[in-house]
Amino acid sequence: MSSSNLVSSLYLVAFAFLLHTAFGADPLFHFCSNPENFTANGPYEANLNKLISSLYVQTPPTGFGMSNVGDKPDQTYGLALCRGDVETSDCKTCVADASSEIRKRCPYNKAAIVWYDYCLFKYSDEDFFGQIDNKNKxxxxxxxxxxxxxxxxxxxxxxxxxxxxxxxxxxxxxxxxxxxxxxxxxxxxxxxxxxxxxxxxxxxxxxxxxxxxxxxxxxxxxxxxxxxxxxxxxxxxxxxxx
Incomplete structure (x- = not known):
């Protein structure tokens, strides 16, 4: 990223912060992080839908969930994390909102990530578990x-x-x-x-x-x-x- 683009991004982030403070409901930020798309109603999307359902159930009780669904080449990996002080009910709401919103913003991307004040939701067609993610920031x-x-x-x-x-x-x-x-x-x-x-x-x-x-x-x-x-x-x- 060029220095001018980076500065522009930071101004956008600061502006996004003001919007979030005013309205409260929008994501803090998101990335559609893989240029490769999947086919609508295909096996990858079916696995992704199962993954989202699994994380919705798995995450709220402890504030964290991770899972993978399917087999290569249509296997999908994902995790959800709620902020450590967030109540189970608010965690559940945030994970639901995040998983729904990221599908709207990155409808056919094989990898995506979205952040809210209360939670993070991330999925990919590659196994990223246990690896430090310095790319999405x-x-x-x-x-x-x-x-x-x-x-x-x-x-x-x-x-x-x-x-x-x-x-x-x-x-x-x-x-x-x-x-x-x-x-x-x-x-x-x-x-x-x-x-x-x-x-x-x-x-x-x-x-x-x-x-x-x-x-x-x-x-x-x-x-x-x-x-x-x-x-x-x-x-x-x-x-x-x-």
Whole structure:
């Protein structure tokens, strides 16, 4: 991607953030990530429909599901992940919305991914389980800047690095925490990985995207790097459910 296209994409992402804040129902972002299409009403679509049904049932109780359906060359692989603080009912709703919306946006693509605030939904004709996905990724940022970017950036990296260590050591590969910025202000953070990753690869994935802080969110009051295998978010206000 050229630098001009990247900048345009980041502005679009920031605009998408404002739309999402206003309306709340749309996906954060999506990619139709495979140029190869499948035939309508063919065996791949039949397997994909079975996969979606399986993930809809499998994901909400634990917040994560993964499955594969069919045989080559029409085998399909997929996973769904809900944010670690999301209730089962909200997880179920999000997975249903995500699986429906991605089929509308990528109707015949053999691979696609969509993110909402509460969940991620991903499928492919290739086995991606246990592999760090660095291809599907986007940034979101708060357009407001802090008064002391250097100090704020350092504290943000410190908090997120701690949360990366915490997340990789938990079964859910998820962690949240906070840090005092002053007597009256706090910084809040979240890190999470998809649970097909090993603990080691979760830490590697999170360390990688935390390293993108300068290009993502330099001196901004809030931001996210969101990928197909892991994500982080930080804000100066609480954003997870108690």
């Amino acid at each position: 986007f940034y979101m940022l708060n357009v407001r800047s802090v008064s002391d970017p250097e100090a704020f950036n350092q504290k943000t990296k410190e908090l997120l690095s701690k949360l990366a260590k915490d997340a990789h050591a938990t079964p859910k590969l998820y962690a949240v925490g906070e840090m005092d910025l002053s007597e009256s202000e706090k910084l809040y953070g979240l890190t999470q990985c998809t649970r097909d990753l090993s603990s080691t690869d979760c830490k590697k994935c999170l360390d990688g995207i935390i390293g993108e802080l300068p290009s993502c969110c330099d001196g901004k009051e809030g931001g996210r790097v969101v990928g197909g295998s892991c994500n982080f978010r930080y804000e100066i206000y609480p954003f997870v459910n108690a």
